[in-house]
Amino acid sequence: MAVTRPDEPPSLIASVRAVGREPEAVHDGQRWGFGAFLLVEAVFVLSAVFITAVARTSGTDIGSSVTFVLVGSMVPTVLAAAVAVTITYLRGNGPFQDLRLAWDWADVKVGLKLGALGLVLTYVAALVWSKVVGDKNATSAIGELVDGAGLPVAAAVLMFVYVCFVGPVCEELIYRGLLWGAIERQRWSRWAAFVLTTLIFAAGHLEPLRTSLLIVIALPIGIARLITRRLTASVVAHVINNFLPGLTLLLVAVGVMPA
Incomplete structure (x- = not known):
């Protein structure tokens, strides 16, 4: 039987099992x-609505304008x-204490471990999801914009x-930072924070067709926050x-890969 050294960190499974139902302590202030x-x-x-309205008012097709693709994709999330x-x-x-940025x-x-696990999980889930929704619908909002703009x-x-x-x-600052902290302030358990932030993160992308896939993608990310408390x-x-979706978007945009 394998023996774990006292100074050896627990496995991911052991870390998840060790998560209790007690609420996280809220910082004073x-x-x-x-x-x-x-x-x-x-x-x-x-902000997303405003950017879209500006594009329509100016008679610009937001899907074919490089400027509006970049601004519309980045500004709302960064501003939020x-x-x-x-x-x-x-x-x-401040964010370092309140949002657990230590x-x-x-x-x-x-x-890194859960990110690698997430890549595998995402790949399998995406294959299943694309079969369910069809290849024509198996894309993201950003992916559709990039395809149309020819960046x-x-x-x-x-x-x-x-x-x-x-x-x-x-997104982590917003969902597993601010939202998680708001849930903690209600004295709910870490498991409640994990479940709620996972669901709201998926719904918050405002892409109904991808919500189920986003829930799967969010699981290992949420577990990382759950077991480390940071x-x-x-x-x-x-x-x-x-990384891989981002790299794919880059290669498609520059014409190395077919859309």
């Missing part, structure tokens, strides 16, 4: 909750994340950086999970 998350979501939706961080400064202790190399390792190399690289790095960081692991897992 945190004076924000669900209202903050709703405000951030409103900023996301309204910026508002989330600002709220923690104005109504709390750095730990052990969290990076957990994120130049510089714009394609910028989109790759956003999909792989900037987007995951922003945001670093889920950010790393999210980045790893988005």
Whole structure:
């Protein structure tokens, strides 16, 4: 029988099993909750609507304009994340404490493991999902925009950086940072926070056809946050999970791969 050394970190399965039902301690000075998350979501939706309205008013086809593709894809999420961080400064202790942004190399390792697991899980789930919805519908909102715009190399690289790095960081700040913290403030369990953030993360992308797939994608990312109690692991897992889709978008945009 294998013996685990006392200084050896527990396995992922053991870490998940060790998660209790007790609520997480809320930091003193945190004076924000669900209202903050709703405000951030409103900023996301309204900014996206505003950008679309500007495009239509100017007579621009948003799907064929490189500028509007980049702005429409990036600005709402980045702006919403910026508002989330600002709220923690104005109504709390700042993002590093309130959103559990403490750095730990052990969290990076957990994120890498769960990110790799997420790639496999996402690949299998995407195959099943594409069979269910059909190949013509098996795409994302960003993927459809990139296909229609014919991005130049510089714009394609910028989109790759956003999909792989900037987007995951922003989404983690919003969902497993701000929303998770709002749930903790209600003194609900970590499991409740995991389930709710997973479901709301999937629904928050506003892509009904992909919601079931997004739930599967979100599971390993949420588990990273669940077992480490910090945001670093889920950010790393999210980045790893988005790398192949981001690379595919880049290769399609520059014409190396067929759309």
